[in-house]
Amino acid sequence: MKIEINDLRFTYPTGLEALQGISLTIEAGEQVAIVGQNGAGKTTLVRHFNGLLQPSSGSVLIGEWDTKKHSVAKLASRVGYVFQNPDEQLFSKDVGTEIRFGPRNLGYSKEKIDELVTRALSLTELSDKTDTNPYDLSPTWRKMAALASVIAMDTPIVIFDEPTTGQDAVNVARIANVIAELRKEGKTVITITHDIDFCAENFDRVIALSNGKILLDGSARDVLGQEEILAQTYVDPPQLTRLGKRLGLKETVRNQDEFLKALK
Amino acid sequence: MALVNLQNVTYKYPLTKTPALQNINLQIKEGEFVAVVGANGAGKSTLCYTLAGFAPHFFKGEMSGSIEVAGKESSKSTLDEWVLNVGLAFQNPFNQISGAKYTVFEEIAFGLENIGVPRDEMKDRVNDALALTGITDLADRSPYSLSGGQQQRVALTSILVMQPKLLVLDEPTSQMDPIGTREVFSVIRKMAEGGMTVVMVEHKMEWIAQFADRVIALKDGSILLEGKPGEVLTSDVLAENGFGISRYTSTAREAKKQGLWKKEKLPVTLDEAVEGFKK
Numbered sequence: 001m002k003i004e005i006n007d008l009r010f011t012y013p014t015g016l017e018a019l020q021g022i023s024l025t026i027e028a029g030e031q032v033a034i035v036g037q038n039g040a041g042k043t044t045l046v047r048h049f050n051g052l053l054q055p056s057s058g059s060v061l062i063g064e065w066d067t068k069k070h071s072v073a074k075l076a077s078r079v080g081y082v083f084q085n086p087d088e089q090l091f092s093k094d095v096g097t098e099i100r101f102g103p104r105n106l107g108y109s110k111e112k113i114d115e116l117v118t119r120a121l122s123l124t125e126l127s128d129k130t131d132t133n134p135y136d137l138s139p140t141w142r143k144m145a146a147l148a149s150v151i152a153m154d155t156p157i158v159i160f161d162e163p164t165t166g167q168d169a170v171n172v173a174r175i176a177n178v179i180a181e182l183r184k185e186g187k188t189v190i191t192i193t194h195d196i197d198f199c200a201e202n203f204d205r206v207i208a209l210s211n212g213k214i215l216l217d218g219s220a221r222d223v224l225g226q227e228e229i230l231a232q233t234y235v236d237p238p239q240l241t242r243l244g245k246r247l248g249l250k251e252t253v254r255n256q257d258e259f260l261k262a263l264k
Numbered sequence: 265m266a267l268v269n270l271q272n273v274t275y276k277y278p279l280t281k282t283p284a285l286q287n288i289n290l291q292i293k294e295g296e297f298v299a300v301v302g303a304n305g306a307g308k309s310t311l312c313y314t315l316a317g318f319a320p321h322f323f324k325g326e327m328s329g330s331i332e333v334a335g336k337e338s339s340k341s342t343l344d345e346w347v348l349n350v351g352l353a354f355q356n357p358f359n360q361i362s363g364a365k366y367t368v369f370e371e372i373a374f375g376l377e378n379i380g381v382p383r384d385e386m387k388d389r390v391n392d393a394l395a396l397t398g399i400t401d402l403a404d405r406s407p408y409s410l411s412g413g414q415q416q417r418v419a420l421t422s423i424l425v426m427q428p429k430l431l432v433l434d435e436p437t438s439q440m441d442p443i444g445t446r447e448v449f450s451v452i453r454k455m456a457e458g459g460m461t462v463v464m465v466e467h468k469m470e471w472i473a474q475f476a477d478r479v480i481a482l483k484d485g486s487i488l489l490e491g492k493p494g495e496v497l498t499s500d501v502l503a504e505n506g507f508g509i510s511r512y513t514s515t516a517r518e519a520k521k522q523g524l525w526k527k528e529k530l531p532v533t534l535d536e537a538v539e540g541f542k543k
Contacts (some may be wrong), residue, residue: 014409037441038413084412084439085358139355140304159319162412166355166438168303168467169508194413194441197511234443239470239534246538256515263524263541 001028001063001078001156001188003049007025009045018044020212021058026190029157031183033220034192035200036209037234040137042192043084046064047157049190050079062157077106080155084162084192086139086146095137095145096130102153120152122180140171147178158182160191164198176202200224208233224238225252267430267461268315273329274311281483285487288329290462294429297456299472299493302482303506309355311482312434315463316352330526333450334429348379355435355465357419361407368410369394369403372422375459379426385452387509393425396451412439420448424455432453433464449475454489469510474534481507498530508511512537 003026010019018041026032036041046051048060051072060067062078080102083089092098099120103113121127124144129137134145143163150158160179164172172195179202182189194198199206199220206223208216209232217225224237226231227245234240243264244253253259273288284305285307292298302308313319320327321343331338334349348511353355354360369390376386394400399417402410407418416439423431433452437445455519456462458479466472472479479488479496483505489496496502496512512523512531519541 001274014405016409038417038439038444039411040441043411085356087356087358138305151356162439163411166304166435166467170506170509172306194439194445196442210402233442234441236442237447240515242534243515243537243541246534247541256511256518259515259517260524261524263519 002026002061003157003188004059004060004061005115006059008045008048008060009056010041010048010053011048011056018212021180022208022212022214023058024187024214024217029183029186030205031179031203032191032205032207033190033195033203034190034207034209035172035199035230036215037232038232040209041212042209043161044166044212046081046161046190046192049075049157049159050081051075053142062094065109073105076102076109076153076183078155079151080158081114082160083149084165086134086142089115089146089149090134090142093133094131095126095134095148098128098134098145099130099149099152102149106153108154110112116152116154120148123151123181125174143167143171147175151178151182155187157188157190160189160193162192162194164193164195166179172198194234194235196224197240200241208235218255221252224254224255229258265295266291267294267296267329267334268463271330271332272326273331275314275327275518277319277325279321284485286307286312288487289483289489290480292461294461295456295459296430296452297462297475297477298464298474298480299433300463300480301467301469301472301497302480302488302508303501305407306482307485308482309434310485312352312463312465312514313433315430315432316350317341317346318352321346324331334530347426347428349428350430350432351426352432353420353423353434355438357412357415357439360419360422361415366406366408368399368418371407371418372425373424376421385449389427393421395512397421397481398447413441413444413452416440417438417444417448427460429461431460431462433462435465437466437468446471467508469508470512470533473497473510494532494536496531497532502539516540528539 005024008019008022011017051067103116124147131255138177162176184224217232224241229238240259249262253262270288271291274283275285276283300308363375372390373386397417439446453475456486476493479493510532516525516530527540
């Protein structure tokens with residue numbers, strides 16, 4: 001499902017103009033990372049995709065739906081949103097109930113709900129924790145419960161707001177695996193992240209925001225190679241990209257395989 | 265003399281069966297910058313809470329062994345005495361922000377108000393702290409109107425302003441942009457050079473290697489390894505135990521197998537990697 005954003009502007013009630021004319025199109029099935037300095041407008045932008053925020057001017061289309069004309073509840077059938085902080089999202093007495101809540105509200109049949117919940121639990125490796133209260137889980141598993149509850153809604157578009165924050169290497173790999181599975185299913189995945197190495201290894205397209213505007217938008221290889229421009233929005237290129245540059249490699253490399261190949 | 269001295273510290277939260285910390289022995293010199301690494305659930309935050317006095321004073325539970333900071337013994341002190349020497353910035357800044365203040369400036373002054381610092385001195389200290397962490401332009405904003413990374417800077421600043429002898433930071437840059445992260449590390453380094461003792465939980469190995477004096481690797485509540493960042497962070501033991509490692513280290517380890525990395529020692533920082541891969 002396509003996302004089309006036309007000259008989107010948004011001003012908070014305090015007078016802060018957080019988005020200053022954003023236009024972009026995201027095609028169905030794209031894997032997009034949004035990067036940029038704190039306060040650049042990343043979260044403000046994605047909160048327009050499911051109607052949590054409404055444009056001050058300009059428009060956001062999810063498929064043929066204008067977000068101004070559809071409720072957040074309705075948009076939830078198209079756009080799933082995993083919050084930066086799982087504590088803002090979880091509320092049920094146990095993980096199983098939490099994960100059923102979304103698909104049940106979308107009115108799926110019982111069989112379909114069972115199937116979606118089982119799949120979400122297995123993707124996030126939570127199958128043995130269905131009876132646990134989400135707040136008795138460690139922060140790592142609470143994050144996975146937040147992911148699972150959104151994945152279970154089976155929306156064509158899934159948004160992750162800083163999924164790897166505070167996660168160890170094992171769990172970052174788990175989250176990368178969830179994203180890879182969603183990609184196989186043809187979902188659109190949009191992820192805000194400061195973890196540039198994670199971004200380089202898991203996303204095809206990167207959008208860099210700065211002060212409410214798009215600074216760069218293109219393939220991960222093109223965007224992540226632009227060290228000087230990225231610095232304007234407080235982003236460093238990935239470690240191996242920086243290393244490749246310093247060693248004078250001709251190609252911009254993004255990951256270990258590309259680096260070792262270029263080195264030979 | 266060591267500013268921090270932990271002897272045989274074992275701690276169990278109420279209602280849990282296994283201890284979160286087991287037999288920790290740790291001495292930290294004044295002005296030392298120690299980074300703590302480990303997987304989720306290794307006991308990193310519990311170590312922070314122990315140093316900050318929250319365990320056991322606030323969380324209760326069972327503590328054994330001796331915890332000494334700045335010549336005071338935790339079991340013989342109250343939490344309000346303890347916080348005059350030790351400041352803790354929480355992992356989640358949202359849990360730390362008081363909710364009682366309308367502006368960032370007031371939020372950062374909150375701790376100073378509570379210990380009765382005179383008004384003029386308070387203003388100066390808040391302004392200095394805001395400048396130090398680069399958030400002077402946020403002073404009049406509501407703490408709740410900020411982005412995650414900005415909130416995290418406020419949380420850090422509100423502790424720095426107290427000028428604790430021991431600064432304990434639980435993943436203080438987890439929501440920060442990459443260059444902002446580097447700036448915060450550099451500010452912390454400066455504080456350590458000025459004599460503040462720092463214990464910082466972090467996953468960002470490249471910056472730990474560049475800025476910290478020592479690394480402690482925790483696993484299942486115990487110290488698995490400790491030593492100089494260059495040694496601990498490149499150790500095979502870390503890689504085998506599922507710790508995060510810098511891409512420079514993991515890539516050089518693979519390159520070594522293919523004969524593309526000739527040195528004995530693996531790199532953690534960009535400069536070390538450039539040096540070793542240079543033809």
